[in-house]
Amino acid sequence: MTRRRTPAGLVEAAPGPAHHIEFDGRPVRALPGQSIAAALWADGVLAWRTTRVGGRPRGVFCGIGACFDCLATVDGRPNQRTCLVPAEPGTVVTTQEGHGRADLAV
Amino acid sequence: MLKTHRPPLDVVVVGAGVVGAACAYYAARAGLAVAVVDRGPVAGGTTGAGEGNLLVSDKEPGPELDLALLSTRLWRELAEDLGPAMEYEAKGGVVVASTAAGQQALRSFAAGQLAAGVEAEEVPAERLRELEPHLAPGLAGGFRYPQDAQVQPALAAAHLLREARRMGAELFTGESVIAVDRGPDGAVRGVRTDRRRLAAPAVVNAAGTWGGELAALAGVRLPVLPRRGFVLVTEPLPRLVRHKVYAADYVADVASGSAGLQTSAVVEGTPGGPVLIGASRERVGFDRTLSQEVLRRLAVQAAELFPVLAEVVVMRTYRGFRPYLPDHLPAVGEDPRVPGLHHACGHEGAGIGLAPATGLLISEQLTGKRPELDLAPFRADRFPAA
Numbered sequence: 429m430t431r432r433r434t435p436a437g438l439v440e441a442a443p444g445p446a447h448h449i450e451f452d453g454r455p456v457r458a459l460p461g462q463s464i465a466a467a468l469w470a471d472g473v474l475a476w477r478t479t480r481v482g483g484r485p486r487g488v489f490c491g492i493g494a495c496f497d498c499l500a501t502v503d504g505r506p507n508q509r510t511c512l513v514p515a516e517p518g519t520v521v522t523t524q525e526g527h528g529r530a531d532l533a534v
Numbered sequence: 535m536l537k538t539h540r541p542p543l544d545v546v547v548v549g550a551g552v553v554g555a556a557c558a559y560y561a562a563r564a565g566l567a568v569a570v571v572d573r574g575p576v577a578g579g580t581t582g583a584g585e586g587n588l589l590v591s592d593k594e595p596g597p598e599l600d601l602a603l604l605s606t607r608l609w610r611e612l613a614e615d616l617g618p619a620m621e622y623e624a625k626g627g628v629v630v631a632s633t634a635a636g637q638q639a640l641r642s643f644a645a646g647q648l649a650a651g652v653e654a655e656e657v658p659a660e661r662l663r664e665l666e667p668h669l670a671p672g673l674a675g676g677f678r679y680p681q682d683a684q685v686q687p688a689l690a691a692a693h694l695l696r697e698a699r700r701m702g703a704e705l706f707t708g709e710s711v712i713a714v715d716r717g718p719d720g721a722v723r724g725v726r727t728d729r730r731r732l733a734a735p736a737v738v739n740a741a742g743t744w745g746g747e748l749a750a751l752a753g754v755r756l757p758v759l760p761r762r763g764f765v766l767v768t769e770p771l772p773r774l775v776r777h778k779v780y781a782a783d784y785v786a787d788v789a790s791g792s793a794g795l796q797t798s799a800v801v802e803g804t805p806g807g808p809v810l811i812g813a814s815r816e817r818v819g820f821d822r823t824l825s826q827e828v829l830r831r832l833a834v835q836a837a838e839l840f841p842v843l844a845e846v847v848v849m850r851t852y853r854g855f856r857p858y859l860p861d862h863l864p865a866v867g868e869d870p871r872v873p874g875l876h877h878a879c880g881h882e883g884a885g886i887g888l889a890p891a892t893g894l895l896i897s898e899q900l901t902g903k904r905p906e907l908d909l910a911p912f913r914a915d916r917f918p919a920a
Contacts, residue, residue: 480770480807496849506769507769507770507847527769527770527771527772527807529769529771529772529774529846530772532668532771532772532774532842533772533773533774534667534668534772534773534774534776
């Protein structure tokens, strides 16, 4: 039997039981300690924001909190860096359109 | 071995910040052969740490205001000639007062400015939120200054230099000036960098906060001191601040000579989306240490002016050093002590705004024209010897 080479397998991690977060209205499986970005990636989601000017898709770029590319609206708060915010049970993530602050425009 | 620059130069500009870039641009446009040298990159010093304020509103009548008014006209021309890439915005400024006494102070300040050619219009308290819907309620009133404007300073410096190079100027970045050469008559003959010799009958000191060091290389004293300032950068937002908005205390802070910390809110949106929040002033040398106290005060004051900002995220902060001369006026023009040495530095927090006027006046002096403003108030030898 060949073992699938996964990051968790490579480091012989034994994470606790999975839970779920919500992404655009559907459940996404997450492991304890995973960031939102990691959970979305593991689910095959690569983009969860559109750019302000061109409306182009964006997801993780640096993965370490520096580049601000992986922003999404988390529990109603826009511009959260999903590579830093933990995926807690019940976290609600929504795809962010542009700056996510359209409500403030004057 | 030092290379010697072959084609004859008319002028060497030391400094590739916005002031040096404007000097190079106007000198090249006047037909002079120009070289620009900077020990760092373009806009690597104070220019790259600014907000891009082009203000007349904070200046009392006098030589600095005359420079600012000339610059206002020149920035408009540059915006047409150089195109939209500099992010020039003729957005206007709004100065607000929190008390009736503060509003009265603004009124008398504006009266003097009106006589000097500044456009200013009183805004009663009930009309403030037509101009700026997110402003805090309960302010006493304000003044609108339609001539205030904004550029992205690093882009402005880069595009001025791009144009200067198109007209033949040469740019040497990453090269430190190690000597200013002078002849037996004391006049400058050019500079030496760590890589080459640049011979020219004129040298422009556009070294900003480090202008005192360059002056010393030419054998003269120019007491430029650093005055530190921090800027907070918020997450990208829709346009929620339309003008340059600042509290009336800012004018007093700018004019103050105190070494201690002063902060007053200056808030503006940018075409990129983030809102920039200044302005702090303190004389602590070239100390780059992050000061949480300064950041806290800036954030609190900005949120007092625009309560909506209390809910947004500050993404990062940067700091820079304004080139400060003891009487708050820049040094502009030829140094009476060293023929051929022209100063264009010491603009404190107004260097972006005053850059085009400085560049134009220097180029007029370099080409033997009568400068369109009297340069006497900006003479570099006006300070007592140490």
